[in-house]
Amino acid sequence: MPACSSAGGPQGVPPLSQGAARQDSASHPDAAPPGALVGRLFVVATPIGTLGDFSSRAREVLAAVKLILAEDTRQTARLLAHFAIRTPMRAFHDHNEDQVTPTLIARLAAGDDLALVSDAGTPLMSDPGYRLVRSCRDAGIEVRCVPGPSAITAALSVAGVAPLPFTFAGFPPARAGARAAFLGRLAAFDHTLVLFLSPHRLAAELAACQAAFGANREAALLAELSKLYERCWRGPLGELAGRAAVEQARGEYTLVVAPPAPPVAHAVTPAEAGRALQAVLDRGLDLAAARRAAAQELKMSRRELYALLMSR
Incomplete structure (x- = not known):
């Protein structure tokens, strides 16, 4: 692991900023244009469980910026200490984002150069930062991504549920009524859903998912992603809700809900085919036109309709 240099960046890596006249190497991916006077915001992903997933680029950026914006400075301090990164931090969360954003833009x-991190994973995914990023874009300030771990894509990659298309819905509301309404809106979606579940409300949230999506809806519940005891349970939501009652919940959970099963097609009987044809004939169509219209209404070919009519 490269040590931190006194200039603010890891040894062998050009500093990200040099005041009014930057002399960054153009070959470095985070080098600023020569002579640039405006800083940049780096949105940096951090590990979701295993420190080995922390990229060298992420470490370089965090060591080189002037300030790290952290959702929980205590949590981020442990990560920085492990990698001997001594960059100052400032708390940045939902309760102060609007207040401090103008100062950060200045x-x-x-x-x-500033960096934004969350407690774990990729910032803005159910974490603060959207308003800051939007303000940077509005002000013409460059925002650069330093990609890395994300519980969303990690869960989709191992859940055994169709990954595309999907909707990430974040955490359900804490209050029961708002949670039921929130999940009720998601129930109308016909594709895969990804949600984060709180360990403190795991049983209640899974029970609410069961009520909204149905006990037989297939899903996968994942915990400790990328850690030694990574777990994935697959099955109907009713079974997963029962497991939650005995699970010793620790850390956040990721729930991947499979698309609803397609409806079972109704098999048209010969009698129904005959009634459909007669209804069209009663509208005054000739026999050939009536067969075409009846087949279209029954969503079958004219040959299939003819076979049904002949089997009466």
Whole structure:
């Protein structure tokens, strides 16, 4: 692991900023244009469980920026200490994002590079930061991604559920009434759903999912992703809700809900085919036109309709 240099960046890596006149190497992926005066916001993914997933680029960026914006500075401090990164931090969360964003925009405009991290995974995915990123874009400040772990894509990759298309819905609301309404809206979706579940409300949230999506809806419940005791349970939501009652919940869970099963096609009987044909004939169509119209209404070919009529 590269050590931190006194210049603010890891040894062998050009510093991200040099004040008013940057002299970054153009070959470095995070080098700024020569002479750039405005800083950049780096949105940096952090490990969701295993420190080995922390990329060298992420470490370089966090060591080189002027300030790290952390959802929970205590959590991020442990990560930074492990990699000997000594960059100052500032708390940045849902409760202060609107208040501190103008100050951060001013620092970026003055030439400071800043980094945004969440407690784990990719920022903005059920974490603060959207308003800051939007403000940067509106102000013409460059926002760069430093991609890495995400519980969303990690869960989809191992759940055994059709991954595309999918909707990520974040955490359900904590209050029971709002949660039921939230899940009720998702029940209208006909594709895969990904949700984060709180360990403190795991049983209640799975029971609410069962009520909204049906006890027989297939799903996968994942825990400890990328850790030693990574777990994945697959089965109907009714079974997963029962498991939650005895599960010793620790850490956040990811729930991947499979698309609803397609409806079982109704088999048209010969009698129904005859009634459909007669109804069309009663509208005054000739026999050939009536057969075409009846077959279209019954969503079958004229040959299939003829076979049904002949079997009466």
